[in-house]
Amino acid sequence: MFVGLLDDAAVFPPGNAPLADAVAAHREHRAAWHAPMVGPLLVPPEDAAAVPEDLAIGVVGQLDAVTRLLKSGRPVRQIEVPVAKRGEDPQPGLRELIALTAKTNLQTYAETPLTWGVMTALDTLAEARAAGLPVAPKFRTGGLAAELFPTPGELAAVICACRDRGLPFKLTAGLHGALRRTDPETGFVHHGFLNVLAAAVAAADGAQPADVTKVLASSDAVPIVTAVHARIDRERPLWIGFGSCGIAEPLADLRVLGLLPRTEEA
Numbered sequence: 684m685f686v687g688l689l690d691d692a693a694v695f696p697p698g699n700a701p702l703a704d705a706v707a708a709h710r711e712h713r714a715a716w717h718a719p720m721v722g723p724l725l726v727p728p729e730d731a732a733a734v735p736e737d738l739a740i741g742v743v744g745q746l747d748a749v750t751r752l753l754k755s756g757r758p759v760r761q762i763e764v765p766v767a768k769r770g771e772d773p774q775p776g777l778r779e780l781i782a783l784t785a786k787t788n789l790q791t792y793a794e795t796p797l798t799w800g801v802m803t804a805l806d807t808l809a810e811a812r813a814a815g816l817p818v819a820p821k822f823r824t825g826g827l828a829a830e831l832f833p834t835p836g837e838l839a840a841v842i843c844a845c846r847d848r849g850l851p852f853k854l855t856a857g858l859h860g861a862l863r864r865t866d867p868e869t870g871f872v873h874h875g876f877l878n879v880l881a882a883a884v885a886a887a888d889g890a891q892p893a894d895v896t897k898v899l900a901s902s903d904a905v906p907i908v909t910a911v912h913a914r915i916d917r918e919r920p921l922w923i924g925f926g927s928c929g930i931a932e933p934l935a936d937l938r939v940l941g942l943l944p945r946t947e948e949a
């Protein structure tokens with residue numbers, strides 16, 4: 684259930700780790716007991732050349748910068764590109780990104796705002812995926828402003844919409860803890876990554892958006908942990924995973940909740 688759940692986004696906010704430190708820490712993750720849980724190191728295009736080529740990387744940035752990097756020949760595992768700003772039509776950017784994917788055949792994540800046009804964008808991505816292209820949507824679940832945190836209902840609707848279209852999805856930002864919580868400094872209510880995992884399980888089992896919303900909105904650890912633990916030896920459905928600026932924190936939460944061995948050390 685946890686394999687590949689955490690992409691290493693140490694260099695991105697709010698972690699903002701220096702690249703050299705992030706590379707060294709990523710090597711430690713790759714050699715640790717939890718290595719199967721950790722995906723590639725995520726970096727902006729301008730930093731990719733400075734990462735040793737023996738490390739798999741994912742590149743997160745604007746389409747033009749990502750395209751320039753790919754032309755340089757630096758090996759890349761995946762690309763993650765925003766296709767529109769909030770309120771903009773995602774279709775033009777989405778078509779450009781899909782065209783790049785058709786040329787490179789790289790795993791591509793299209794960061795799509797959870798605003799106007801998102802369902803049409805999912806239709807476009809589903810068509811591209813049905814044609815054999817390795818594309819999937821990526822959604823932002825937090826940030827520096829309250830409006831960047833989707834409500835449980837909004838997130839449930841898009842999870843179910845992905846399920847109905849046969850689309851796996853990726854998330855980014857705001858998932859700093861296992862369970863839904865309120866940040867004491869900002870007052871922002873953060874989604875819990877374990878809530879999302881339980882919600883993805885429920886959606887894959889056919890739950891309707893209202894029931895998925897309840898899972899996402901819950902702060903009661905017992906039913907969330909129980910639902911995940913019951914499926915812990917199965918593959919994770921629907922949800923590809925998320926970029927986390929820290930790997931130790933999610934591991935610690937999972938250990939406290941009894942979902943990882945307490946005898947292992949990160």
